[in-house]
Structure formats: structure tokens, C-alpha cells
Amino acid sequence: MTGTTPAPRRRGRPPRAESAAAPAARDRILAAAREEFSERGYEKTSVRGIAKAAGVDSALVHHYFGTKEQVFQEAVEDVFAPALRAPDVIFEGAPEEIGERFARFLFGIWENPVTRTPLLAVMRSAVNNEVAASVLRRLVASQLLRRVAAQVGFPDAELRAELAASQLVGVAMLRYVIKLEPLASADVEVIVQRIAPVVQGHLTNP
Amino acid sequence: MTGTTPAPRRRGRPPRAESAAAPAARDRILAAAREEFSERGYEKTSVRGIAKAAGVDSALVHHYFGTKEQVFQEAVEDVFAPALRAPDVIFEGAPEEIGERFARFLFGIWENPVTRTPLLAVMRSAVNNEVAASVLRRLVASQLLRRVAAQVGFPDAELRAELAASQLVGVAMLRYVIKLEPLASADVEVIVQRIAPVVQGHLTNP
Structure with missing residues (x-):
């Protein structure tokens, strides 16, 4: 059993001997961080x-x-x-339906409580804290919205992608956070039917 | 100078003699409450x-x-x-331009730092706290959105009013709270031009 007894923890960089267990510890810390940020902001x-x-x-x-x-x-x-790794097909399919594909994809994430809870926690954190807002800004802007904008053939493609996002963020706020009725209980399909053309319009209307 | 020396403060209901000073004290408390809620949530x-x-x-x-x-x-x-006391003309003018009037009215409030700051504080509080969310829900839903819905001749007028609001709330989130660029620095007139038809569409599209 030599070498299996964990060394007592100490401050400072972990010794090289810990490296084998590194991925597990790293994952455990990341899971704990998600949990803590979700719960406390x-x-x-x-x-x-x-x-x-x-x-x-x-x-x-x-x-x-x-x-x-x-x-x-x-x-x-x-x-x-899940959102940042959106499949290419969402962006690269028929341009006249990108609004619907984008809306359906995001509502799929929001409607699932497992993916919704941490997403809302991130939104809450960003609303309250400038550092958290800047992290969200960098990630969402640089990854998700840039991919959307790349499909839009207008000089103001970035603004258009953000306006499209604003419609989706606004529905998420009123439906999942503020829980305004009847919006909060409306069938998601009804909402997608109303929102998809707006997202599409922001992206491709002349 | 008889009667002008304030009595020492004590716990419990204020004595009737304080009534004359009541409006001033009440206003001072309300101003302090606005300030505290704005600053701390x-x-x-x-x-x-x-x-x-x-x-x-x-x-x-x-x-x-x-x-x-x-x-x-x-x-x-x-x-x-300022928002709840929106002038009647916003709701009662030509129905095909209600989207633009509503959008212009709200952007007027948001673009003015004096009215924007406390509004954002209320949004932040509502995002973080269920009690604050329910206050916002009651006020906005029962006053502002009901007036909008009353102008919409569809059975789902309330849902339409909330979808219209969602577009406006989403832009406010990304422009004033998350400060996503280029949206945060875009000319407000450009934004109104893009947003007004969406608000109008939610309210009156078949």
C-alpha cells in the first residue's frame, strides 16, 4: 500500500506528486465553483x-x-x-431561418431546468457585479454572438446580433426571472412562433 | 419660540403632536429608502x-x-x-404607431441618468429577490402593461403586451446593465428605429 496514503494538505502550490490526481481535483473544484456561484452569486x-x-x-x-x-x-x-458549443448547423443552415433555429436552440437550454438554473445564476451575477458582467460580455460576445454575426451580410452585423440577443434575453428575464404572467406559463411553442420572426428580422431585415 | 423644540425621539408610534411635521418626515424616509435600495439593492x-x-x-x-x-x-x-404615469396620448394615439410611441417614451426614461439609475436598481433587486420581483410584477403588470394591452384588439392582448415589454427590457439589459458593445454606445435613435417596429409587431401583427 506504499504511496497511497495522501500527504497532509499544506499551503502553496501542490507538490508534483499530486499531479496524477490533478484532473479529479480540478473537476471537483470547478463543480463546487458552479454550485457556489449558482447559489450565492x-x-x-x-x-x-x-x-x-x-x-x-x-x-x-x-x-x-x-x-x-x-x-x-x-x-x-x-x-x-452548451450554448457556446452550439452546433454549426444552427449558423450555417438556410439564412432565412437562422432566427428560428437560434431561438429554438436557446429555448431548448432555458426550458430544461438542469441547464436553466446555472444560466440564470450567471445572469443574476452579471446584473449585480461589474466583474461578472465583463466575463459574460467577453464570453457571449466573443463566442456566441460573433458566430451569429458572421452569418449576417450587413456592415452592422454585430449590432444586429446583439439586438437579436436582446429579444431573447428580454423574454428570458420576464418569463424565467420576473415570472410575469401570462408569459411565464405560456406554451414555449407559442413563444417561439412569436420570437423567431423578430430574431430573424433583427438579423436579416434590410 | 414655544413648541418649536423637537421632542426627544422615542420608540413606538409617533405622538399626534408630530403630525404637522409628518409629510416632511415621510418624504425624507421615502427619499432615503430610494437611495438605500438603489445603492444596496x-x-x-x-x-x-x-x-x-x-x-x-x-x-x-x-x-x-x-x-x-x-x-x-x-x-x-x-x-x-414617470413610467407608470405615462401620458394617455402614448396609449390613445394612432394604434399603428403605438410601438414607436411606447419605445420612445421608455428610452426617454432610460437615457436620462437621473431616471435610469433608480430604474436599474429596481431591476437588479427584482433579479435577485423574489419579494422585489413580485412588487415589480404587480406594479408593472397592473399599471403599465394593462394600459398597453387595453389598446390591443386581440384575445391574447396581455401576452402581446408582455412580449413587447420583453424586447424593451432585453435592450435595457444589454445596453445599460451588461453594456455589450456596439449596442451600449449606439445612437439611441438607431435603436429606436430597430426596436419600435418589433414592439409594434408584437402588439398588432395578426
Whole structure:
């Protein structure tokens, strides 16, 4: 059984011997970070709290991720992964239906409570904290919206992509966060039918 | 100078003798509440903090307003007053231009920093706290959106009014809160030109 007893934890960079267990510890920290940020929001979450939830020393969190902002960025990338890794077909199919494909894709993520909860937590954090907002801005703008804009043949393609996103974000706010009725209980298909042409219009209307 | 020396403050309902000064104290508390909620959001604001900022005893806050939720509701009504007291002409002018009138009216409020700041604070509070969300829901739904819906001759007028609002809320989120570029710096007139037809469409498209 030589070598299987874990060394006592200590501050500072983990010793090289820990490297074999690294991916597991890193994943555990990331899962804990998602959980903590989802539950408490950016401001109330601390690196110490994430470390505690993951059962590791704070130093290990700093070692793998750096600052709290950087842990948040990784957690958000993780949360947004389903959206950011949107299949190419959404962007590259018939241009006159990109609005519907984009809307259906995002509502698919929002309607599923498993993917919705962390997404809403990220939105809440961004609304309350400038650092969290800037992380969201970088990620969403540089990844998702740039892909949308690339399909739009207008000089103001970026503005158009953002206006399209604004319609989707607004529905998400009123339906899932503020829970305004009748919007909150309306059939998602009814909403997609109303929203898809708007998203399309923002992207491709002359 | 008899009677002008203020009596020492004490807990409990204010004595009747204070009534003459009541409007001033009430206004001071409301102003302090707006300030506190704007700065800290709903969750971090306390009745004690509002009382302190207004220079009165907490009991006086409870006396005039009741619970923290009720103070918040009054403060929000105050913040939303410009929007909730939208002139009739917005709703009662030519129906085919209600989208543009509604959009211009709301952007007028958002573009003015004096009216924007407390509005954003209310949005932030509502995103973070269910009590604040329910206050916003009641006020906006029962006052502003009902007036919009009343002008729409469809059975699903309420849903239409909420979808129209969702486009406006989404732009506000991305432009003023998340500050996504180029949307955040775009000329407001350009945005109104893009958004007004969408608002109109939600309200009156077949």
C-alpha cells in the first residue's frame, strides 16, 4: 500500500506528486465553483468557500484557476458550454431561418431546468457585479454572438446580433426571472412562433 | 419660540403632536429608502439603515410604511412614477404607431441618468429577490402593461403586451446593465428605429 496514503494538505502550490490526481481535483473544484456561484452569486462567493465545498485547500483553487474572477470565468464557460458549443448547423443552415433555429436552440437550454438554473445564476451575477458582467460580455460576445454575426451580410452585423440577443434575453428575464404572467406559463411553442420572426428580422431585415 | 423644540425621539408610534411635521418626515424616509435600495439593492437594505439615513427612528419608518417590502413597494412606485404615469396620448394615439410611441417614451426614461439609475436598481433587486420581483410584477403588470394591452384588439392582448415589454427590457439589459458593445454606445435613435417596429409587431401583427 506504499504511496497511497495522501500527504497532509499544506499551503502553496501542490507538490508534483499530486499531479496524477490533478484532473479529479480540478473537476471537483470547478463543480463546487458552479454550485457556489449558482447559489450565492458572484459577490457572495469566496475562493475559500469554493475550496471548502470541494474539500481542498484554497491554495489549490488559486493554483488551478488563479483569482476569483478567473474561477468564475471557467465556471461560466462551463455553464455556457452548451450554448457556446452550439452546433454549426444552427449558423450555417438556410439564412432565412437562422432566427428560428437560434431561438429554438436557446429555448431548448432555458426550458430544461438542469441547464436553466446555472444560466440564470450567471445572469443574476452579471446584473449585480461589474466583474461578472465583463466575463459574460467577453464570453457571449466573443463566442456566441460573433458566430451569429458572421452569418449576417450587413456592415452592422454585430449590432444586429446583439439586438437579436436582446429579444431573447428580454423574454428570458420576464418569463424565467420576473415570472410575469401570462408569459411565464405560456406554451414555449407559442413563444417561439412569436420570437423567431423578430430574431430573424433583427438579423436579416434590410 | 414655544413648541418649536423637537421632542426627544422615542420608540413606538409617533405622538399626534408630530403630525404637522409628518409629510416632511415621510418624504425624507421615502427619499432615503430610494437611495438605500438603489445603492444596496433589496436584500442588503434594512429598515434600520433607511431610518438612519433619514435621521429618524426605525419605528417611524414602520409607522408610515409598514414592513420592508411595503417601503420597497412605495419606493418602487416612486421610481416608476414617470413610467407608470405615462401620458394617455402614448396609449390613445394612432394604434399603428403605438410601438414607436411606447419605445420612445421608455428610452426617454432610460437615457436620462437621473431616471435610469433608480430604474436599474429596481431591476437588479427584482433579479435577485423574489419579494422585489413580485412588487415589480404587480406594479408593472397592473399599471403599465394593462394600459398597453387595453389598446390591443386581440384575445391574447396581455401576452402581446408582455412580449413587447420583453424586447424593451432585453435592450435595457444589454445596453445599460451588461453594456455589450456596439449596442451600449449606439445612437439611441438607431435603436429606436430597430426596436419600435418589433414592439409594434408584437402588439398588432395578426
